[in-house]
Structures are given as structure tokens and as C-alpha cells.
Amino acid sequence: MSELPKTFDPAAIEARWYAHWEQEGLFRPERPAATPWTIVNPPPNVTGNLHIGHALDNTLQDILVRHARLQGKDARWVVGTDHAGIATQMVVERQMAQHQQKRTDFSRNDFVSKVWEWKAESGGQITGQLRRLGCSMDWANERFTMDEGFSAAVLKVFVQLYREGLLYRDKRLVNWDPGLGTAISDLEVETREINGSFWHLRYPLADGSGFIHVATTRPETMLADMAVAVNGADERYAALIGKQVRLPITGRLIPVVADDHADPELGSGAVKITPGHDFNDFEVGRRAGFKASEMLNMLDAGARVCQTADGLIPADYLGLDRFEARKAVVAALEAEGLLERIEARTIQTPFGDRSGVVIEPWLTDQWYVDAATLAKPAIEAVRSGAVRIVPKSWEKTYFNWMENIQPWCVSRQLWWGHRIPAWFADDGRVFVAETYAEAQAEAGEGVALTQDEDVLDTWFSSALWPFATLGWPENTDPTLGGRYSNDVLISGFDILFFWDARMLMQGIHFMKEVPFKTLYLHGLVRAADGAKMSKSKGNTVDPLGLIDAYGVDALRFFMAAMESQGRDIKMDEKRVEGYRNFATKLWNATRFAQANGIGASATIEPPRAELAVNRWIIAETIETVQALDLALADLRFDGAANTIYQFTWSRFCDWYLELIKPVLQGGAEGGEETRAVAGWVLDQILVMLHPFMPFITEELWHALADPAQPRENDLIVARWPMADARAIDPAARAEVDWLIRLVSEIRAARTELNVPPGARLPLHVRDASGETAERLTRQGAVLARLARVDAVSGDAPAGGALQIVVDEATFVLPLGDVIDLAAERARLAKAIATSEKERDALAGRLANASFVERAKPEAVEKARADHADKMAEAARLHAALGRLG
Structure with missing residues (x-):
């Protein structure tokens, strides 16, 4: 055995062992005949840095993949990064701005080249940080969503969906981010409460007979109003339906239409309708008979006022920012006597989660996926049990979203990303193909084609992650070597619809099989007070700082121990420190083993044992393996962590090592047996603990070995313990458990009654059964040493005494000579x-x-x-x- 340093220093072992595992290919050992076991990592953004959510998500995945590897499976953790269209383009444009450059100063190809240069220089930071966390990923097959093979899969999927009628181009409202100049997903919109106003307006009826009253939070949009809606059952407006209103400022005539969207109980019961700038109004406009191509758009891509199709917006308003236009419109309405009043309101306002700019509903041509059709098999997969969602409580949320899913806008107005494989002819025809040559062949010779400028939504490509990472479409194996359908997918609940549901939709459609059998959704890591972490609040926690302070193993164990299905985790640095102490406890226990001739075990089966204490610890070890196996199978990470923690700290370190000290150090009979059993148990602990705390366990695994006979394998590829119930001896377990209860009761009572620690007390027993008497005979020496008592025959003397009942017997310890009873x-x-x-x-x-x-x-x-x-x-x-x- 190589002697361990006195002090446990995590930093001294972490980098060394990770480099060794990766260089030796131990994250993906060659096991061609073994059962495949696959998990895919939610690909982090190439721009990313490790945050506390990454630490949780990847720790849970690594626990499962290390466990599967120890079980002998052909375990593979698919790893890679996402090209992160918006985020990456923002990073590169910010760098360019530092040199007084803009994206538009370059050609598209030159700008994309700059992004690739940035990726080569700075895009690997997150992968280095994942390594530091101990993630045993298949780095030899690392993927990137813009690499050549993955890009081929993206193009094939787009073209196939188009030809199947499941992907199309349409003019609809989108969430437009004027700051970024692109459409974004509903899921990328952050709603905030801001102090705003409710403007009450009067619109003149065209026949001069009066006014109709409307209210709005965005008065500038009245420049593109196309109707006023009232409820058909509202008697106040029955005579006005079909009549016209003269729109202030522009003078345009717009109809009064009947629609249930207008609620008679709210405000005046009349609602201004701007189909080109409001999602609800868009649907009202369609019901009123307006085609999308007829709906007016009064803003350009930068949210500045532009001329509508009718050409009636006065020149003074053109070019104004939307908020400047708001002031101008309100002033004009007030001047015309058409502004009734302004009411202060708290307004739910949409912001872009990256740009921080107010989102504008904007009418534009985009590409859409028929998500409703693709969702049906994905819904059935969960209903049938083909996919299990854990915790089950998330199923209701999943079904609600999927059953009401809207068309998925997959085009983005960026330069970085998968450029849409669609080419336009001058006559408006569109040709969708994987290559320009195929599109040109379809269009015919001499037809000039121009490729769509847009790129695909990043989530479109990441939805293909489970099969595009495995070589599809080049790999024609329908199961991709038995690896396509992952055993489990772990993700935060916040990307259930961003990623998880979309993988289900695309995976089932293209692979005809679910991409994962179990979906585990973990919660958020929150601040200690339960608040959501955010940079603006200043309550974020840097996982790398925690690693520097306490080591990787302590942080990982904290994450596992606190991960309770369906609950968020409250950050508690004291708990992380406590798990560092746990690692130190294990380190010191191993040093004790080394000092007492306890080394590595030669077998996975428990050694033969005669002493009750050894048969007891063997039984405890086997039951721990059983409990750990059940917890991991049920994805009860907290239960699994608590199981191995309690066994290691309490049963092994606190009790077993104390109980065997007389045998090890006093030359008592059974020393060879005890050393063999202790070495076997310590080996089992290291294997069971390895998925949670990989670095310290690998270090101790080798430290226990005889340098002349090193371990056959590294711990990372050792064998998981066998839970053989035949080795459990109920009688031995009962006897040692009785001893532990008796010692614990005596120790607790001594502490409560202020008995001096060094005082030895006489011990008398009443009403003891024959079995208890035999146990006292066999365990008397251990009891005397651990509880600091001396057995005395005969009845206890009169006077004050400490009395303890364990099972049928009463143990009496006279105190008159030790403490002042009164x-x-x-x-x-x-x-x-x-x-x-x-x-x-x-x-x-x-x-x-x-x-x-x-x-x-x-x-x-x-x-x-x-x-x-x-x-x-x-x-x-x-x-x-x-x-x-």
C-alpha cells in the first residue's frame, strides 16, 4: 500500500485522475458484446460557462453513466456543443464593436468565417469546465451542431418535412426582437410587470353620429387599426355592427365587426383591432375575413414607423421609434379632443430574454413546422408508457402544451446557423432541396435562384441530437447500433418544450421509435432563501468557486443529496462543506485501514467470517447495495446519496472500525478474518460511492492496493457489488445492532446527566433473558471499552442511578459516587x-x-x-x- 498523506487535498488528485481516465479511453472502454447504454447530454451553448444549473444537470447524468459502466454495460455519454445562433452572433458582434466594426461591414461569408475563428479560439471553455466537474463523457466522439455530418442531417430533415407537407412558409405574427432583428420563440420571451398606462380613446363614427370608445396600452398601433370589435350579444352596439369608423390621424375608414373576443364586461366593451401587431387581433382579423397579406404592418424590423399598404400615415410619423411614435400619437389625439383619459396600470410586457428589448408582435413571412401533427405520436408515446416522465406530475403540463401546440416558427434572421435550404425564383416560386444543384435542376435551366437569407432556429437542429450525433443519415441502421433510444434523458424542466418535446416529435417521426425511454426533469438550484438566482439580484453561485474551496466530490455529492424529485434545490454552502468533511472522514478511515494492515480485497464476493461483528458488516454492506440499486433504478438521487452516506459514515467509520479495534490492535483471535472483511467492505464502499465522488474513490482504490500487486483495473471500470442476500446472517445482525443500541443509549444518557467522560460506571442488569446474558458475555469487553462501564454481578445498590431499558432488560448504572444527584x-x-x-x-x-x-x-x-x-x-x-x- 502507498501511504496516504495525512491531509486530504482534492486539488492534488482531481486533474491527475481526469487526465488519466481520458488518455486511457476509460470513459468509453471497448465492450462490443456488452449491453448498450446511452445517454445524451443537453448540448451546452458553445458560448457558455459552467453555472450551477449545469453542475446539477451534469452531475446527475454522470452518476448514472458511471453506475452503468460499473455494471459492465457498454455505456456511452454523447457529448457536444450547440452553435447557439443568437448567443454566438451576439458575442462575436460585441467583440467586433470593440474594434469599431459592425457585422454589416463584412460579407456574410466573411462574418461566418470570423465566427468559426472565434469558436476555434474561445468556444471550448464550457467543455473544459465539464471535464473539471468530472463528467465521464465520450470526448473522442464529441459533436457540434454545425459540424459537417450534423449539418447534413439538418438539411435532410428540413427537406423531408417540406416534401411531406409538414413544413411550409406562411405570413403570420411572430415575436419580433427589434434589438436582435430576428423572430424568437414564445419560450424565449420573458414577461415582466412594468408601470404603464391605459389610454382611453374616442373613435368618430363615419356618419358623424357620435363616437365609439376604445382603450389600449399601445396607442401608436392605432395607425394600423383595421377594425373595432364588439360582442354580438352586446345590445349597446347592435346597431353599429357593419358600420364604419373614421380612424383618427390617418382618416382611414374601418368597420365595426362582431366578435366574441370583445367582452361586454370589460371597459367599454369595444376593442380596437390591429391584426398586424397583436396576436389576439390577428385571429379576430382572420375571423373578420382579412387575409394575412391584407393586414397592415406599420413598423419595420427596427420597430420604427413605416408606411402601411394604404399609404395614409402622415410623413411626420415615418421613421419614428415606436415609443416616440406613441408620444406623437397621444399628443395628436389630445389635440383633436379624442383622448378621454389616461389610466395608470401595471402592464404585463414581453421582453427578449437575451436582448432585454420589448418584443413586438410583427407580421412577416417565416418558415413553420406543423407541430400539431408531429405532436400526436409524441403525446401517445407518453400516454402509452413508451416514455416515462419523472416526476409523473410533469405529465399534465406536457399534455396541456402538446395538445394546444401552435405552428413552430423555425426561421431566424441571423447569419450564424444552418442556412435554410430554400431558393427563390424571380417569379415567386420556391425550391427546397439539400443542395443548390438539386434546386437548380428542379427549377430548370436558366432560372435564376436566390437562397433564403434566414437560418434555422437553434432548437430545430438540437431536436435531432439523439440520432444526428450517431451518424444519421449516413448510418442507415434504423436503431443506430442499438443506441438511438436512450435509456434516460436528464434535463431541467425549463427546457421540456424547448428541447425534450421537440426531440420526441422529430425522433419518432424520423426514427420510428422514441429517442429516450425515461425523461427525468430536475428542478432549479435556488439561492439559500429560495429566491431564483439571477445576475441582477447578485445571488448567483459560481460552481468553480465551490470546487476551488471544497473539491469536486463535495459539490457533486451535495447536488445528488439535495436532488429530490419535483423540488428545487436551495443552495447551502455549509452542506457542501459538510460533504467535504465526509470525504475527509473516508480519507482518514482509509489511513486507519492502512495503518492496521487492511488492504485491497481480492474478490467481489464477501470473505468467510465467523465473528458476529464481521458477519454484521457484511450484511449491512449487502443491504446497502440493495437499497442503492433500488434508489438509482427509481432515479431517487437523494435516497441513493443518503444510503451510501449513512452506511459509510455511521455503520462503517463510526461503528465497525471502533468495534474491530480490539481485534486489530490487541492481537485477539480473528485478526486475519477481520482484515479481509474490512478490506472487502472498504472496496465495496469505494465502488458504490464512485458515481457520486469519483476522484477521492479512485485515489483510495489504488492506495489500498499493494504496490507489488497493483489493481487489475482502475475503479472507473471495476465491477459493481453483488447484492447476494444469502450472505446476510440475521442472528449476527441482531446481536451487533443490540450492542450498538445499548452503547448509544448509555452514551446519550451519560451526556444528558453530565457524567464526566472519563468516569467508569458499574453496570448492573435486571430481567435479562438468556440470549441477552450470552450477548453480554460475548460482547462484554467491547461494551466496557465503548461505553466506559464495568459489569458487576448482583443487584444494584440503593440510591440514584441511571436506568436504561433495551429490549426486555433494564441496565442500571449507579451515579451516587460520580455526580451530585440533587x-x-x-x-x-x-x-x-x-x-x-x-x-x-x-x-x-x-x-x-x-x-x-x-x-x-x-x-x-x-x-x-x-x-x-x-x-x-x-x-x-x-x-x-x-x-x-
Whole structure:
């Protein structure tokens, strides 16, 4: 054995072991005959840095893939990065701005070349950070969503969907980001509450008979109004339906239409309709008979006022920013006497989550996928159980979104990304093909073609991740070597619709099989007070800083231990520190083993054992393997972490090593057996703990080996323990558990009654069964050492004594010669009174409905926790007083 340093230093081992694993190809060992097991990593943005959410997501995945590898499976963790169209273009444009350059100063090809240069120089930072986290990914086959093979898959999918009638070009409203100059997804829109206004306006009826009253939060859009809607059942407006209104400023005539969108109970019951700039109005306009091509658009791509098709917007307004136009329109309406009043309101306002600019609903031509058709098989896959969603509570959300899914806008007005494989002829015809040559052949000789300037939404390409990463479409194997259908997919719930659902839709459509069998959705990592982390709040946590402070293994174990299905995780640096202490405890236990001749085990099967303590720890180890296997199968990461933690710290380090010290250090019989058993158990701990804490376990695995006979394999490719219940000895387990309970009760009672730690107490026993008497004989020496007692035959003397009941027997420890019994009774009585007073005060506060309803949730939660603590403290003190019989 190579002697371990006295102090555990995570930094000294992490880089060394990761480099070794990767260089030796141990993340993907050659196992052609083994059962395939595959997991795909949600590809992080090539612009990204490791944040605390990445740390959680990737830790959970690494636990599963390391576990599968230890089980002997042909485990592969597919890894790569996403080209992140908007984010990457923003990064490169910001760098260019530092040199007083703009994207438009370059040709499209030159700009794209600059992005590729940036990727080569700076685009690998996130992958280096994933390595630091210990992620055992298949780096030898790393993919990028813009690499040649992946791009071929993207083009094939686009063309096939188009030819199947599932992808088309249409004029519809989109979420337009004027800051970025592109359409964005609903999922990339962040709604914020801002202080705004509600403008109440009067529109003159065309016949001069009066006015109709409307209200709006965006008065500038009235320049493109096309109707006023009223409810057909609203008697106030029955006579006006079909009549016309003269629109202020432009003088354009617009009709009054009947539509249920107008609610008679809200405001005046009349609603201005701007189909080109409002999603609800767009649907009203279509019901009123307006074609999308007829709907007016009053803004350009930069959200500045432009002339509408009717040419009636006055020149003074043209070129104004939308918010400048708002002021001008309000001023003009007020001047004409058509502004009734302005009402202060809190407005739900959409912002681009990247640009921070107010989103504008904008009428434009885009490419759409028929998501409703693709969603049907994906819905059925979850209903039938072909795909299991964990936690199951997310199914309702999934079904609700999928059953009401809208057409998916997949075009983006960017230069970086997969350029749309569509070519336009001068006569308006569109030719969709994988190459220009194919499009030209379809168009015919002499037809000039121009390729669409747009690129595809990043999520369109990442939806193909499970099969495009495995070589499709070049690989014609329908199951892609048995790896296409992943065993499990792990992702944050926040990308359920961005990515997970879209992978289901595309995967089932193209591969005729689900892309994953289980979808595990974890929560968010929140700040310690439960608030959502954000840079603006200044409450984000850098996982790399935590790694520097406590080591990778401690952070990983924290993530696993806190991951409870369906719940967010509250960041708690003290817990991370506590798991660093756990690693140190294991380190010191291994040093103790080395010092006492305990080394690596030669077999995965438990050694033969005669001593009860050894048969006990073998049984405890096997039950731990069983519990760990069940927890991991059920994706109960917290349960799995707690299982191995409790066994390692409590059963092995605190009890087993203490119980065997006399055998190891006193030359008692059974030393060779005990060393073999201890070495075997420690080996099993290292294997079971490895998925959670890979670095310290690999280091200790090799440290236990004899340098003359090094381990046959690294721990990362060792064998998972066998849970053989035949090795469980119920009698031995019962005896040692009895011993542990008795020692624990005596120790707790001594502490409660202020018995000096060094004092040895006489021990008398009453009503002991024959079995208890035999156990006392066999375990007497261990009991005397651990509980600091001396067994005495005969009845206990009269006077104050500590009394403990374990099973049928009462154990009596006289205290008269050790402590002042009267003073101790007085101390306990006073402590009981104090605890009960505090307990009752807290109970009174919690019984006050006003406090519970009005106080902050964290204050109520703390009061409940404090009340429970005081109740337990009072009960414990009463028990201590009762022991002074």
C-alpha cells in the first residue's frame, strides 16, 4: 500500500485522475458484446460557462453513466456543443464593436468565417469546465451542431418535412426582437410587470353620429387599426355592427365587426383591432375575413414607423421609434379632443430574454413546422408508457402544451446557423432541396435562384441530437447500433418544450421509435432563501468557486443529496462543506485501514467470517447495495446519496472500525478474518460511492492496493457489488445492532446527566433473558471499552442511578459516587421549565392566524422548526430526569 498523506487535498488528485481516465479511453472502454447504454447530454451553448444549473444537470447524468459502466454495460455519454445562433452572433458582434466594426461591414461569408475563428479560439471553455466537474463523457466522439455530418442531417430533415407537407412558409405574427432583428420563440420571451398606462380613446363614427370608445396600452398601433370589435350579444352596439369608423390621424375608414373576443364586461366593451401587431387581433382579423397579406404592418424590423399598404400615415410619423411614435400619437389625439383619459396600470410586457428589448408582435413571412401533427405520436408515446416522465406530475403540463401546440416558427434572421435550404425564383416560386444543384435542376435551366437569407432556429437542429450525433443519415441502421433510444434523458424542466418535446416529435417521426425511454426533469438550484438566482439580484453561485474551496466530490455529492424529485434545490454552502468533511472522514478511515494492515480485497464476493461483528458488516454492506440499486433504478438521487452516506459514515467509520479495534490492535483471535472483511467492505464502499465522488474513490482504490500487486483495473471500470442476500446472517445482525443500541443509549444518557467522560460506571442488569446474558458475555469487553462501564454481578445498590431499558432488560448504572444527584435533578428541572416555556410561546405564535398569514413564509417555517426542536428538547430532558430513578 502507498501511504496516504495525512491531509486530504482534492486539488492534488482531481486533474491527475481526469487526465488519466481520458488518455486511457476509460470513459468509453471497448465492450462490443456488452449491453448498450446511452445517454445524451443537453448540448451546452458553445458560448457558455459552467453555472450551477449545469453542475446539477451534469452531475446527475454522470452518476448514472458511471453506475452503468460499473455494471459492465457498454455505456456511452454523447457529448457536444450547440452553435447557439443568437448567443454566438451576439458575442462575436460585441467583440467586433470593440474594434469599431459592425457585422454589416463584412460579407456574410466573411462574418461566418470570423465566427468559426472565434469558436476555434474561445468556444471550448464550457467543455473544459465539464471535464473539471468530472463528467465521464465520450470526448473522442464529441459533436457540434454545425459540424459537417450534423449539418447534413439538418438539411435532410428540413427537406423531408417540406416534401411531406409538414413544413411550409406562411405570413403570420411572430415575436419580433427589434434589438436582435430576428423572430424568437414564445419560450424565449420573458414577461415582466412594468408601470404603464391605459389610454382611453374616442373613435368618430363615419356618419358623424357620435363616437365609439376604445382603450389600449399601445396607442401608436392605432395607425394600423383595421377594425373595432364588439360582442354580438352586446345590445349597446347592435346597431353599429357593419358600420364604419373614421380612424383618427390617418382618416382611414374601418368597420365595426362582431366578435366574441370583445367582452361586454370589460371597459367599454369595444376593442380596437390591429391584426398586424397583436396576436389576439390577428385571429379576430382572420375571423373578420382579412387575409394575412391584407393586414397592415406599420413598423419595420427596427420597430420604427413605416408606411402601411394604404399609404395614409402622415410623413411626420415615418421613421419614428415606436415609443416616440406613441408620444406623437397621444399628443395628436389630445389635440383633436379624442383622448378621454389616461389610466395608470401595471402592464404585463414581453421582453427578449437575451436582448432585454420589448418584443413586438410583427407580421412577416417565416418558415413553420406543423407541430400539431408531429405532436400526436409524441403525446401517445407518453400516454402509452413508451416514455416515462419523472416526476409523473410533469405529465399534465406536457399534455396541456402538446395538445394546444401552435405552428413552430423555425426561421431566424441571423447569419450564424444552418442556412435554410430554400431558393427563390424571380417569379415567386420556391425550391427546397439539400443542395443548390438539386434546386437548380428542379427549377430548370436558366432560372435564376436566390437562397433564403434566414437560418434555422437553434432548437430545430438540437431536436435531432439523439440520432444526428450517431451518424444519421449516413448510418442507415434504423436503431443506430442499438443506441438511438436512450435509456434516460436528464434535463431541467425549463427546457421540456424547448428541447425534450421537440426531440420526441422529430425522433419518432424520423426514427420510428422514441429517442429516450425515461425523461427525468430536475428542478432549479435556488439561492439559500429560495429566491431564483439571477445576475441582477447578485445571488448567483459560481460552481468553480465551490470546487476551488471544497473539491469536486463535495459539490457533486451535495447536488445528488439535495436532488429530490419535483423540488428545487436551495443552495447551502455549509452542506457542501459538510460533504467535504465526509470525504475527509473516508480519507482518514482509509489511513486507519492502512495503518492496521487492511488492504485491497481480492474478490467481489464477501470473505468467510465467523465473528458476529464481521458477519454484521457484511450484511449491512449487502443491504446497502440493495437499497442503492433500488434508489438509482427509481432515479431517487437523494435516497441513493443518503444510503451510501449513512452506511459509510455511521455503520462503517463510526461503528465497525471502533468495534474491530480490539481485534486489530490487541492481537485477539480473528485478526486475519477481520482484515479481509474490512478490506472487502472498504472496496465495496469505494465502488458504490464512485458515481457520486469519483476522484477521492479512485485515489483510495489504488492506495489500498499493494504496490507489488497493483489493481487489475482502475475503479472507473471495476465491477459493481453483488447484492447476494444469502450472505446476510440475521442472528449476527441482531446481536451487533443490540450492542450498538445499548452503547448509544448509555452514551446519550451519560451526556444528558453530565457524567464526566472519563468516569467508569458499574453496570448492573435486571430481567435479562438468556440470549441477552450470552450477548453480554460475548460482547462484554467491547461494551466496557465503548461505553466506559464495568459489569458487576448482583443487584444494584440503593440510591440514584441511571436506568436504561433495551429490549426486555433494564441496565442500571449507579451515579451516587460520580455526580451530585440533587444538583443534577435541579438542573434538569430548570432546563425543562425553560424549554417548555419557549415551546409554548412558539406554539402560541403559530396558533395566531394573523402571524401565519402575514409573516414571511421563511419566518413561519423557522417558527415551526424551532417549535419542533423545543418539543424534542423538553421530551429529552424529561426522559433524562426519569432515568435518575
